[in-house]
Amino acid sequence: MSSLATALAYARLLEESAVLRLLRSGNAAVTVALLSEHLAAPGARIPCDELHELVDIDLEALRDHLGLPQTGKKYCDDWRNAGFLVRRPAVDARGETYELSADALVGIRLFQQLESPRTTVTESRLVSLASAVRQLAIDTDPDVTRRLEALAAERERIDAEVARLEAGEVAVLDARRAVERIVDILLQAQDLPADFAGVRARFESLNHDLRTSILDTDISQSTVLDDIFRGVDLIESSDEGRTFTAFSALLRDPERSSALDADVAAVLSRDFVHALPLESRRTLRTLVRDLKTGSREVHSALTDFARGLRRYVHSQEFQRDRALRGLLQEALAAAAPASHHTKPYADIGVELELSAMRFSSVGELTLEDPSELETGAPLDDAEHGTIDFAVLAAIARETEIDFDELTTNVNATLDAQPTATVAEVLAVHPATQGLASVVGLLSLAARYGTVATDADEEVTWTGTDGRTRRATLATHAFLRRIDA
Incomplete structure (x- = not known):
């Protein structure tokens, strides 16, 4: 390529690359610091509102040293428009999330490498390079003879290593070389x-x-x-x-x-x-x-x-x-x-009210469907009627435990004898609400009576379906009248 073509290609890259846009931005240090703090972890993804709040908190501390007049939401919008953030619909909840773009991750890595430069040449890197080149040469060699020779040499090396280990000669990699290799792994x-x-x-x-x-x-x-x-x-x-x-x-x-x-x-x-x-x-x-x-x-x-x-x-x-x-x-x-013949700003006699929202694509526009605003048939005034108190009471008894009735039953039983258990109350006054009456008596006994954990009794009641049921439970006893 000529120098002109190369210069034009690099000029286009300066305009299109989000990585270079990040490096050239006025607040590059702040941008990289905030994005790497909250989103640099592998697979990091944060709800939009949460990231706005986190950036606002960080800005409070940074404003003492740097001029940062905008809000966290405005900075996040700018980063998204610049290609540093990607906004996607949340998978597990309603709303949207932010994550770093591929270019932003590359830009952050460049800053990290400049701050902590990696070693220029290490033995482990040269060994890995030579090994990869040799393996590629073997795998792409169409000559069967040379490939067999390479495999035979590798087999001899492995046999010699096995013999040394069997003889007790163990050559462990020293700590310096081991650290070099693991650092290369971590860099990758x-x-x-x-x-x-x-x-x-x-x-x-x-x-x-x-x-x-x-x-x-x-x-x-x-x-x-x-x-x-x-x-x-x-x-x-x-x-x-x-x-x-x-x-x-x-x-x-x-x-x-x-x-x-x-x-x-x-x-x-x-x-x-x-x-x-x-x-x-x-x-x-x-x-x-x-x-x-x-x-x-x-x-x-x-x-x-x-x-x-x-x-x-x-x-x-x-x-x-x-x-x-x-x-x-x-x-x-x-x-x-x-x-x-007609300028774009010429008056054509038609007024069109534009939206105040900014659209990045015409595909974001959707046509209005009037049927979505329909609420169905109009509501008519209900006819006036007479309320039956007995019907309302019956409805209430279907949804609520009648504690007034149960309290009356307990007091009536205690008027005839000094103490009474739940089973004795049910024997005199059957459960009119089925299981609900039993539960209500147990609740009253737990509040106003005593519960014997070492003694059981059997209670019997008739359900709303007419079938008789029994249950064995701890003895709940009433020792005095219920005045509440």
């Missing part, structure tokens, strides 16, 4: 949130491109429509989809996943791990869980996009959008020659 793990966010953003872009191709291409020539109608999952069958599916399959494999868990636990039990900061040990401990969580979220998004695309095609919604797109193109085509 820190890039995982940005990688997962980037994969999800790529799937969103691919989903948008497929929908656009459905609208832009004639139906008779659309291979996308043919593939979807034949049941082909275009998103999962893409290069990104196949790569992620293979990665996700490795994590879902119980044998490999449990082996990785065991290896992480073994590394954490080594002495050299204590030389690492607490945050690094925590990152290593949750490595497998973070991998599974990120993979599950991306796989869920992949499934949602695939289902949405199939539903969009099979429900014929694309036909409506295609017709709307055609009408818009016709209007734009008519507006071009009309602009030579």
Whole structure:
């Protein structure tokens, strides 16, 4: 590429890249500090209102040192418009949530690397590089002889290592080299949130491109429509989809996943791990869980996009959008020659009241449906009638325990004998409300009488269905009249 083409490409990148937009922003330090504090954890997602409140609290402390005149909500809106935050509908509750975009995660990682520069060259990194290059050379070599020679050499090395171990010669990696290797592992793990966010953003872009191709291409020539109608999952069958599916399959494999868990636990039990900061040990401990969580979220998004695309095609919604797109193109085509005769601001005698809300896409507009405002048939005035007190009392007895009746029954029983249990009261005054009368007597006895935990009695009552029932319970006794 010529210097002109390269300069123009970089100029376009400066305008389009949210990462560079974050680095060039006036409050980059505050933005990175706040976003990394609340959303940098793997899979972090916060309700919008909660993030607004958290940012407001942080701003109170920051305003003593920096000029930050806006509210937390306004800053979050600016970050969203700049591409640093992604706002999505909440899955488990009503409302929406914020999460970091892939570009914001990359920008935060750049700040962290500049603050704590990684080692330029380490032995473990060179060994990993050389090993990866050698393995790639072996796997891509079509010459069977050379591949057999490489495998034979590897087998000899393994046999020699086994012989040394059997002879008691154990060469354990020293602490310095072990720390170097684990730091390299942790550096790769820190890039995982940005990688997962980037994969999800790529799937969103691919989903948008497929929908656009459905609208832009004639139906008779659309291979996308043919593939979807034949049941082909275009998103999962893409290069990104196949790569992620293979990665996700490795994590879902119980044998490999449990082996990785065991290896992480073994590394954490080594002495050299204590030389690492607490945050690094925590990152290593949750490595497998973070991998599974990120993979599950991306796989869920992949499934949602695939289902949405199939539903969009099979429900014929694309036909409506295609017709709307055609009408818009016709209007734009008519507006071009009309602009030579009529200015856009010319008075045409029609007043249109515009909404005060700002829309980023015409797709956010929906037509008003008058039927949604219908409340049904109009309400008529009810006819006046006479209230029957006996009917109201019967309704009350169906929903409430008649404690007045039960109190009268208890007092009447105690007038004839010094004490009375619940069973004795029911024997003289049957339960007119069935089980409700029994429960009411137990409640009165617990409040005004005594309960013998070492003695039981049997109570009998007739239910509202006419059947006799019995129950054995602790003896509840009344020792005096109920005056309440």
